[in-house]
Amino acid sequence: MSLVLGVRARALSAVLLLAVLAADVMAATSEVRSVRLWRAPDNTRLVFDLSGPVQHSVFTLAAPDRIVIDIAGAQLATKLEQLSLSNTPITSIRSAQRSPTDLRLVIDLSASVSPKSFSLAPNQQYGNRLVIDLYDQGDAAPATPTAPSDKPGDKPGTPVAPPTTAVVVATRSAPTPMPTEPPPASLPPMPSGKRAIVIAIDAGHGGEDPGALGPQGAREKNVTLSIAKELQRQINAERGYRAELVRTGDYFIPLRRRTEIARKQGADLFVSIHADAAQNTSAFGASVFALSDRGATSETARWLADSENQSDLIGGAGNVSLDDKDKMLAGVLLDLSMTSSLSSSLNVGQKVLQNVGRVTPLHKRRVEQAGFMVLKSPDIPSILVETGFISNQTEAKKLSTSSHQQALARSIQTGVRQFFQQNPPPGTYVAWLRDSGKIAPGPREHRVASGESLALIAQRYQVGLAALRSANNLKGDTIKIGQNLSIPATALAAQP
Ligand SMILES: [Zn+2]
Structure with missing residues (x-):
């Protein structure tokens, strides 16, 4: 009996040993568990969800246009058919397992793109990810890196024979243009030479960044986009104002890029819309943020240090022209400009807060100041509105209803209008109205x-x-x- 048991035990440990060895081999290989795709106005983002970290390289091939992604230590463990490729330059994605641990993905394109790629470490929502951004040609990739771990992914176009074992896993029909927003409500033309005040509305998060998550699956990125679109509709219905959305759909925009977009839109005000989350699920109420003095000061230093941003300023992208000033003076000027837009931010923030307080409870009764990166635009007054706590069941429900979204948008619009009627930028229709007593x-x-x-x-x-x-x-x-x-x-x- 004991002998038999001993033999069995040895056999069992042999099996266990094999299993451990197999597990070791498996551990060296990460699985590509899913692929997500997001289309932005100027780029297409592919996110590969991985079971562990991988090494990768990306290179482009022309005639026909292709992107090749080699992922070392990876196996494809998902089907890609569900990927919707409409409105993207991607015509198909093929995969080939070149060895048990080397995965090659080939993206066939209808137009050439500039790829950027980087890995992301696990966070609360996702595990290891590999991100491939394909920038449309003609729309230059942003000068600022999209992630700290960003690394150049391009390699010189080494000729590569298309993998023979490749299978077409996703295809799409002919390209169609991106859907555009419906034109704003038509208003009578403004007196000649009078421009509209431009409000850039930034819906927080987007794409693979869902933002805060609510108890019933409410996602901050969706709530913020709904409120942003409603706010745009309301602002555009008012003569003398034009609202532009920084984010128009469900895709990710890096924080820095958001203020760049607002600047390109010629924004007089930047309003970022968010919904809060807290560990304490009973926390509730809206709040309004402006940039803190400390944030502003360190940001001044950052702007001066960042030659690209500086050249952007010097190039006249902002209101501050520094090209004929020395560095010291430039610093002082930038600081002054920052302080002025900060006091404007606090002013408009207070008015928005007052009005938001009419339609929803407030979390804080004063405009809070914090070093939000998204607010760090030295030449555009900027506020961030936390519309409520999506982590609070009651507020999450409210935030998802269109009636509450409308009420919130109306209150923000009222605060913005009050601010600009008192402080209309020169040359605008509203300034003309005020100056002519209208x-x-x-x-x-x-x-x-x-x-x-x-x-x-x-x-x-x-x-x-x-x-x-x-x-x-x-x-x-x-x-x-x-x-x-x-x-x-x-x-x-x-x-x-
Ligand atoms: Zn947020």
Whole structure:
């Protein structure tokens, strides 16, 4: 009995030993577990989800255009058929296992692209990832790296025979242009030579960065995009203002790139929309952030140190022209410019906060200051609105409803309008309205007194009843004594 057991035990340990050896071989090989694809206006991002770190190289081949990705120590453990390649320059993706541990992926293209690739270490949401960004030609890749681990992926076009064992795993039909936003509501043209005030609206996160996650699968990136689009719609419906979205769909934009886009859009104000998350799921309320003084100061140093950004400034991309100033003076000027846009940011932030506080509880009653990278634009006043806690079940539910999104957007728009009516940039339609006395003067707030009706208040401030309702998110005409109403400062002359 004991002898038999001994033999069995030895046989068993042999099996175990083999299993351990096999596991060792397996451990040296990472699996490509899934592939995700995101299309942005100027690039296509492929994200390979891996079971462990890998080494990789990327190179391009022309005629026909292809991108070859060699991943060492990897096996493909997913099917790629589900990838939607529409609106991308990718026509198909082929894979070949060149050896048990060497995976080659070939991306067939309908147009040449500039690839950038980098690895990402695991985070809370994802494991190891390999990211391949394919920048459309004509749209230069951003000068700033898209990730700290960014490394040049291009290799000189070594001729490579297409892998013989390759199979077509994903194909698509002819390219179609990116869907564009519907044109803004048509408004009568503005007096000649008067420009619109441009608001850049930045929907936080996007693509493989979902942002905060809510209890019922609510994702910050979707909530922020919905609110951003609604805010754009509302702003564009107002004469003298134009809203531009920094992010127009579900794709990732690096933080630095967001302010670059806003600058290209000619933004007078940058509004970043987010939703908070906290360990404590009962935390709730909205908040508004501006850049902190400390952040601004260190950012000044960073701007001066970064020759690319500096040349961007010198090239006239910003409002600060430094080309004829020495470095010391340039630093002082940039600092002043930063301080001025910081005080503007605090000013507009306070107005937005007040109005947001009418439609949702506030987390903090003052504009908070923090070193958010997305706010670090020295020449554009910038605020970040945390619209609520998506980690809070009640708020997550509210944030996902279109009525609450509309109310939030309306409150942000009201604050932005109040700021620009007091501080219109020179040359704008709103500045012209103010200078020619066409903006309804007086307080922009009214506390309802006994005996007042909504119609009476509308008449007194010479604003439309509908505009008054809309500015206060009122469904009907019922108002309460002591209620604070925000008065939309309608341009009198602009009324049809
Ligand atoms: Zn966020």
